Amino acid sequence: MARRYDPERRQRIIDAAIRVVGDKGLAGLSHRSVAAEADVPLGSTTYHFRTLDELMVAALRQANEGFAKVVAARGGLEDTRADLAGELAALMGEWLGGDRTGVELEYELYLAALRRPALRPVAAEWAEDLAERLARRTDPVTARALVAVLDGICLQVLLTGAEYDEAYAREVLGRVIL
Numbered sequence: 001m002a003r004r005y006d007p008e009r010r011q012r013i014i015d016a017a018i019r020v021v022g023d024k025g026l027a028g029l030s031h032r033s034v035a036a037e038a039d040v041p042l043g044s045t046t047y048h049f050r051t052l053d054e055l056m057v058a059a060l061r062q063a064n065e066g067f068a069k070v071v072a073a074r075g076g077l078e079d080t081r082a083d084l085a086g087e088l089a090a091l092m093g094e095w096l097g098g099d100r101t102g103v104e105l106e107y108e109l110y111l112a113a114l115r116r117p118a119l120r121p122v123a124a125e126w127a128e129d130l131a132e133r134l135a136r137r138t139d140p141v142t143a144r145a146l147v148a149v150l151d152g153i154c155l156q157v158l159l160t161g162a163e164y165d166e167a168y169a170r171e172v173l174g175r176v177i178l
Contacts, residue, residue: 010048012038017059022105026112029056053118056109060119063106064126070095077133084137085174089166092150096157096164104158127151138177145176 016038020029029052031045038045049055071077074094076087096103110126113119127147134143149172157164 009038009040009044013040013045013048013055014058014062017055018062018105021059021108022101026056026108031055051118053116056112056116056119057122060106060109060112060122061125063102063109064122064129066102067095067106067126068129071130071133077137080137084134085170085177088146088150088173089170092154092169093164093166096154100158103154107155107158142177146173149173149176 013034017029017034020033020037024033031049031052032042034055035042035045045055049058071091074087074091076082076090077084079087109119110123113123127144130150131140131143131147134146137143138146153164153169153172156162
């Protein structure tokens with residue numbers, strides 16, 4: 001029997017892994033659960049991703065790209081005339097607005113790097129990319145501090161279930177920028 005050509009299979013597996021983690025958390029992630037979600041043979045998941053860590057790296061990288069697209073679409077971080085604290089606060093508002101399932105999923109994968117060293121470089125990519133963008137408007141130390149504050153505010157909002165307070169975020173970020 002000839003192999004069926006399926007150029008989108010790898011991407012479908014990554015998307016399925018993201019859905020599995022979103023529905024069941026990291027504890028529910030397995031090659032078997034992803035294969036069932038993607039409607040592919042189990043061997044396809046292990047062909048494309050030998051280990052679960054490889055699959056999680058791909059999922060986290062895709063999540064990082066999603067945030068990078070939000071940053072790029074706003075464009076305000078590049079505009080030197082724009083209020084940086086206001087832009088960052090609005091960016092977080094857009095990211096945390098509405099259904100937070102995607103953001104929670106991204107943070108679950110991001111925090112999985114604490115126990116899974118293979119994820120650490122990909123988790124660091126997000127922070128480094130944002131810090132590089134911010135360093136064009138500030139200095140490297142302030143840029144890293146801003147990333148830490150963004151992370152902290154996002155985690156507090158996600159963990160407490162509180163409403164995102166854009167005015168508070170703008171005030172705190174503004175204090176770091178000064």
